[in-house]
Amino acid sequence: MDRMQPINITTTPLTLTAEAHSGTVITANRAAGITFTLPAALGYGSIFEFVVGTTITSNSLIIQVANSTDIMSGLAIQAADGGSTSNAWETGATDDTITMDGSTKGGIKGDRVILKDVAAGLWSVTVIGSATGTEATPFSSAV
Structure with a gap:
C-alpha cells in the first residue's frame, strides 16, 4: 500500500495545489498562525485535510478559497470549554474563508478541517474541533 506522509507546515502563507497537497494530512504547526489558499474548485474531487498541530496563540489559522467566485458549504462542530457541550455552525x-484564532473560533491542537472540491466553485467543508470563551463561527465571506 502506498502511504502518504503528513505534510508539516511551519511557514506562511502557502498556496495549495492538488498535485502536492491533496490526499494527505497537512499539519499546521505555527503558533503565530498560517494562511492557506486552496486551488480553484473545479469539481475534481481533491481533498485537503488539515490538523492543528500547534495551538494558535497569535494571529489566526486561515483557510481561504482562491477566487471571489468559489464558496464553502458545510458545517463546523466545536466542543465548548464549559463542560460537555458543543456548538455547531453552518x-x-x-x-469562503475559515478563520481559527486559537480560542473562540477554534485553532486548538487536534482540531481538524476537511475540504473537498465537489463542483466548479464549490468546496464541501467539515470542521471538527474545540473552542474556548464565547464561541463563534469560524466561517466568513472574506475573499
Whole structure:
C-alpha cells in the first residue's frame, strides 16, 4: 500500500495545489498562525485535510478559497470549554474563508478541517474541533 506522509507546515502563507497537497494530512504547526489558499474548485474531487498541530496563540489559522467566485458549504462542530457541550455552525451562502484564532473560533491542537472540491466553485467543508470563551463561527465571506 502506498502511504502518504503528513505534510508539516511551519511557514506562511502557502498556496495549495492538488498535485502536492491533496490526499494527505497537512499539519499546521505555527503558533503565530498560517494562511492557506486552496486551488480553484473545479469539481475534481481533491481533498485537503488539515490538523492543528500547534495551538494558535497569535494571529489566526486561515483557510481561504482562491477566487471571489468559489464558496464553502458545510458545517463546523466545536466542543465548548464549559463542560460537555458543543456548538455547531453552518456556512452562509457566500462564505469562503475559515478563520481559527486559537480560542473562540477554534485553532486548538487536534482540531481538524476537511475540504473537498465537489463542483466548479464549490468546496464541501467539515470542521471538527474545540473552542474556548464565547464561541463563534469560524466561517466568513472574506475573499
